[in-house]
Amino acid sequence: xxxxxxxxxxxxxxxxxxxxxxxxxxxxxxxxxxxxxxxxxxxxxxxxxxxxxxxxxxxxxxxxxxxxxxxxxxxxxxxxxxxxxxxxxxxxxxxxxxxxxxxxxxxxxxxxxxxxxxxxxxxxxxxxxxxxxxxxxxxxxxxxxxxxxxxxxxxxxxxxxxxxxxxxxxxxxxxxxxxxxxxxxxxxxxxxxxxxxxxxxxxxxxxxxxxxxxxxxxxxxxxxxxxxxxxxxxxxxxxxxxxxxxxxxxxxxxxxxxxxxxxxxxxxxxxxxxxxxxxxxxxxxxxxxxxxxxxxxxxxxxxxxxxxxxxxxxxxxxxxxxxxxxxxxxxxxxxxxxxxxxxxxxxxxxxxxxxxxxxxxxxxxxxxxxxxxxxxxxxxxxxxxxxxxxxxxxxxxxxxxxxxxxxxxxxxxxxxxxxxxxxxxxxxxxxxxxxxxxxxxxxxxxxxxxxxxxxxxxxxxxxxxxxxxxxxxxxxxxxxxxxxxxxxxxxxxxxxxxxxxxxxxxxxxxxxxxxxxxxxxxxxxxxxxxxxxxxxxxxxxxxxxxxxxxxxxxxxxxxxxxxxxxxxxxxxxxxxxxxxxxxxxxxxxxxxxxxxxxxxxxxxxxxxxxxxxxxxxxxxxxxxxxxxxxxxxxxxxxxxxxxxxxxxxxxxxxxxxxxxxxxxxxxxxxxxxxx
Amino acid sequence: xxxxxxxxxxxxxxxxxxxxxxxxxxxxxxxxxxxxxxxxxxxxxxxxxxxxxxxxxxxxxxxxxxxxxxxxxxxxxxxxxxxxxxxxxxxxxxxxxxxxxxxxxxxxxxxxxxxxxxxxxxxxxxxxxxxxxxxxxxxxxxxxxxxxxxxxxxxxxxxxxxxxxxxxxxxxxxxxxxxxxxxxxxxxxxxxxxxxxxxxxxxxxxxxxxxxxxxxxxxxxxxxxxxxxxxxxxxxxxxxxxxxxxxxxxxxxxxxxxxxxxxxxxxxxxxxxxxx
Numbered sequence: 001x002x003x004x005x006x007x008x009x010x011x012x013x014x015x016x017x018x019x020x021x022x023x024x025x026x027x028x029x030x031x032x033x034x035x036x037x038x039x040x041x042x043x044x045x046x047x048x049x050x051x052x053x054x055x056x057x058x059x060x061x062x063x064x065x066x067x068x069x070x071x072x073x074x075x076x077x078x079x080x081x082x083x084x085x086x087x088x089x090x091x092x093x094x095x096x097x098x099x100x101x102x103x104x105x106x107x108x109x110x111x112x113x114x115x116x117x118x119x120x121x122x123x124x125x126x127x128x129x130x131x132x133x134x135x136x137x138x139x140x141x142x143x144x145x146x147x148x149x150x151x152x153x154x155x156x157x158x159x160x161x162x163x164x165x166x167x168x169x170x171x172x173x174x175x176x177x178x179x180x181x182x183x184x185x186x187x188x189x190x191x192x193x194x195x196x197x198x199x200x201x202x203x204x205x206x207x208x209x210x211x212x213x214x215x216x217x218x219x220x221x222x223x224x225x226x227x228x229x230x231x232x233x234x235x236x237x238x239x240x241x242x243x244x245x246x247x248x249x250x251x252x253x254x255x256x257x258x259x260x261x262x263x264x265x266x267x268x269x270x271x272x273x274x275x276x277x278x279x280x281x282x283x284x285x286x287x288x289x290x291x292x293x294x295x296x297x298x299x300x301x302x303x304x305x306x307x308x309x310x311x312x313x314x315x316x317x318x319x320x321x322x323x324x325x326x327x328x329x330x331x332x333x334x335x336x337x338x339x340x341x342x343x344x345x346x347x348x349x350x351x352x353x354x355x356x357x358x359x360x361x362x363x364x365x366x367x368x369x370x371x372x373x374x375x376x377x378x379x380x381x382x383x384x385x386x387x388x389x390x391x392x393x394x395x396x397x398x399x400x401x402x403x404x405x406x407x408x409x410x411x412x413x414x415x416x417x418x419x420x421x422x423x424x425x426x427x428x429x430x431x432x433x434x435x436x437x438x439x440x441x442x443x444x445x446x447x448x449x450x451x452x453x454x455x456x457x458x459x460x461x462x463x464x465x466x467x468x469x470x471x472x473x474x475x476x477x478x479x480x481x482x483x484x485x486x487x488x489x490x491x492x493x494x495x496x497x498x499x500x501x502x503x504x505x506x507x508x509x510x511x512x513x514x515x516x517x518x519x520x521x522x523x524x525x526x527x528x529x530x531x532x533x534x535x536x537x538x539x540x541x542x543x544x545x546x547x548x549x550x551x552x553x554x555x556x557x558x559x560x561x562x563x564x565x566x567x568x569x570x571x572x573x574x575x576x577x578x579x580x581x582x583x584x585x586x587x588x589x590x591x592x593x594x595x596x597x598x599x600x601x602x603x604x605x606x607x608x609x610x611x612x613x614x615x616x617x618x619x620x621x622x623x624x625x626x627x628x629x630x631x632x633x634x635x636x637x638x639x640x641x642x643x644x645x646x647x648x649x650x651x652x653x654x655x656x657x658x659x660x661x662x663x664x665x666x667x668x669x670x671x672x673x674x675x
Numbered sequence: 676x677x678x679x680x681x682x683x684x685x686x687x688x689x690x691x692x693x694x695x696x697x698x699x700x701x702x703x704x705x706x707x708x709x710x711x712x713x714x715x716x717x718x719x720x721x722x723x724x725x726x727x728x729x730x731x732x733x734x735x736x737x738x739x740x741x742x743x744x745x746x747x748x749x750x751x752x753x754x755x756x757x758x759x760x761x762x763x764x765x766x767x768x769x770x771x772x773x774x775x776x777x778x779x780x781x782x783x784x785x786x787x788x789x790x791x792x793x794x795x796x797x798x799x800x801x802x803x804x805x806x807x808x809x810x811x812x813x814x815x816x817x818x819x820x821x822x823x824x825x826x827x828x829x830x831x832x833x834x835x836x837x838x839x840x841x842x843x844x845x846x847x848x849x850x851x852x853x854x855x856x857x858x859x860x861x862x863x864x865x866x867x868x869x870x871x872x873x874x875x876x877x878x879x880x881x882x883x884x885x886x887x888x889x890x891x892x893x894x895x896x897x898x899x900x901x902x903x904x905x906x907x908x909x910x911x912x913x914x915x916x917x918x919x920x921x922x923x924x925x926x927x928x929x930x931x932x933x934x935x936x937x938x939x940x941x942x943x944x945x946x947x948x949x950x951x
Contacts (some may be wrong), residue, residue, distance in 0.1 A: 446866035
């Protein structure tokens with residue numbers, strides 16, 4: 001195990017100097033990466049993950065300073081001049097960025113961009129470079145390599161683009177590859193494929209990896225060791241299994257407990273939240289970076305601080321062994337918190353009948369919704385999940401009235417509301433509320449929180465008195481854990497989580513009966529996401545409203561929903577209770593989605609179903625099953641020619657598939673989670 | 676507000692621009708009451724006196740009128756017209772551009788084509804023709820005509836600013852709350868386009884000065900005896916050898932005001948655009 005490290009960082013400090021003060025971005029970071037080892041770095045935004053990567057590559061802005069040592073194969077990169085650094089960048093240390101679309105030049109062919117790399121770093125001729133590019137592409141399982149090199153970035157899918165970026169990094173045969181959230185912008189099924197490729201390449205080329213991500217599940221899939229960062233410091237460093245099972249640092253523990261994960265459901269557990277937020281660090285601060293938000297802090301935390309080797313190869317920065325010091329805190333809710341009595345209330349609130357929504361002109365129509373049926377009862381949460389472009393957001397927007405359906409009916413509380421907002425009654429507008437993905441864009445930056453929350457009250461509830469409204473606003477703000485002092489703040493003065501809570505407050509200020517949540521937490525950090533999810537669960541229980549919760553994250557859906565609907569290309573694949581869809585998925589697409597989900601617990605092993613290719617062109621009319629082209633269990637030509645029949649497994653559970661129900665029922669063992 | 680001041684402090688060019696602009700505004704407001712000569716007063720004994728002599732700071736013209744007094748008086752009309760023009764054309768531009776951009780579709784297409792036609796005619800030529808037909812130019816007439824000539828450009832800027840905000844979710848949120856179009860356009864969207872709008876107003880201000888001076892130079896601006904900087908230049912062009920100061924100082928006045936406003940508007944656009 002102990003080999004000469006490829007990269008060794010010793011006591012690295014980075015600070016940014018602004019007009020008024022100095023902000024510490026990295027403090028005393030010491031890490032090492034051995035040959036052929038993958039190091040995962042996790043942390044929330046603002047924790048210095050990307051700064052670390054910039055510091056290694058010497059990409060820091062001029063207003064910053066760094067000190068310490070970055071030893072790459074024994075050479076200190078900190079003292080290198082920019083000219084000397086070019087020898088390392090790209091050729092010895094390669095990097096892959098988060099957004100492949102912006103790292104590729106849209107006006108040059110992929111082949112040209114790949115050739116440039118070898119020509120620059122290895123002095124190859126264009127012909128040799130082309131040869132090398134095509135060879136590398138085949139390493140990445142890109143089928144038609146010779147065809148791809150002639151295309152432009154916009155002509156290939158996001159997953160392919162990211163593979164091209166990895167190929168570029170790989171072309172120089174680097175000793176170390178740094179990946180900064182390379183799969184965050186991609187769908188979960190594509191992510192799974194890319195992570196497999198990364199793992200495979202690491203072993204094939206004997207590379208070392210540094211994998212930076214906010215998602216511990218993703219990091220688990222590729223890394224051997226994990227470093228947890230918080231406010232510019234590494235707080236814990238160790239093997240992935242021990243980090244998950246026996247986290248020593250309170251922050252690691254808190255972070256893991258924040259994440260919706262396998263076995264954690266709203267019925268039995270409340271997600272942990274970390275009070276406060278990640279604040280900037282001033283130069284004067286000493287002691288544990290987490291002290292202000294730590295539940296277990298004591299007097300020594302403010303001064304005594306440093307990495308301690310707790311177990312062989314497991315370092316933690318907490319003074320006390322947290323795991324043994326305090327018994328494992330299980331955040332379970334009291335038994336009986338599910339009101340059993342409320343169960344029989346089966347009042348249907350929303351019924352959707354054969355809903356179609358097309359965009360664009362004739363001939364180039366995009367079929368965003370292609371015949372969706374749905375019923376939703378009061379007091380229920382329906383989770384809608386699927387890859388991007390599956391029509392889940394379109395469905396949410398059509399229900400909330402942002403657009404008019406092309407065909408089909410939406411019956412809400414007995415009235416037909418298949419029209420746009422302009423033709424809906426004020427009661428309907430009040431009853432259906434929508435929470436958007438990005439709170440920074442859904443709250444008008446020019447208004448104060450009081451105006452933002454008060455306006456629907458005035459407009460839809462007709463509360464004319466300002467005093468009365470203010471009283472109600474303060475009440476609702478308290479419910480979402482925001483104090484009275486937020487009344488006069490503007491969205492820009494709020495953090496992401498606070499903004500989303502204000503958005504939730506706005507939606508609930510007029511007591512809606514149906515709440516459509518369109519990816520409300522996907523722009524938020526894990527700990528903030530947890531607080532918003534908890535809030536949504538509590539408000540749902542109090543108000544009895546029904547939710548349509550749209551998300552690409554199956555862990556979140558699984559935590560929050562009662563029913564789950566899986567969509568693909570504007571159609572329903574599978575629908576059922578959470579336990580039915582999550583526990584024993586029947587549709588091949590659901591299987592594939594579930595097997596691709598990154599798990600927080602590294603010991604969970606899922607099925608190895610990988611989806612290749614991209615969803616088919618939504619402008620083409622598909623005769624058969626939309627999933628047929630990527631299906632790993634395709635029956636035969638019938639899948640391409642006939643729409644799949646509905647197969648019922650129970651009163652609530654059904655799927656659309658050509659595979660015979662007996663086969664679907666009997667093969668449960670290969671799906672889902674295996675311990 | 677403090678950050679604006681802080682940024683202003685670090686920008687010497689903006690301070691210089693603002694200082695010159697403030698001096699001109701002060702001159703326009705308080706200047707005439709401090710002057711020893713009126714703008715029409717003809718000093719028959721001192722025609723074409725060089726600057727600094729006989730109590731004439733910047734000399735006199737062929738009729739013995741004090742150049743300094745005429746410049747100071749001239750600043751009143753030019754600043755008033757320019758300010759009103761930039762405000763009026765911005766307001767008109769916002770209303771037209773917002774309506775077109777907000778409703779989109781056929782409304783927007785018609786708007787864009789009309790604007791294309793108007794923009795094909797240079798504003799100066801348009802204003803000249805209209806003023807020439809009208810004959811007698813007054814402050815009101817000049818203001819309205821220059822504003823109309825500028826409106827296509829401001830409308831385009833306003834339309835662009837609206838389009839960036841139109842697709843945001845807070846507009847969607849307002850829609851499904853049942854807000855009216857007017858409310859969404861002017862209460863939800865307008866405050867968020869204030870950056871580009873202010874930039875446009877300050878830039879328009881500089882353009883207006885040049886436009887008015889040009890119109891005066893071409894003889895269709897304010898009519899004598901009202902002192903007009905552009906007109907002063909053309910009136911005295913035959914004296915450029917005998918009494919160069921009669922041409923030089925009005926020209927310098929125009930240049931200093933335009934440069935000052937441009938410097939300041941550069942700063943405004945930098946501050947407003949960097950804000951997000």
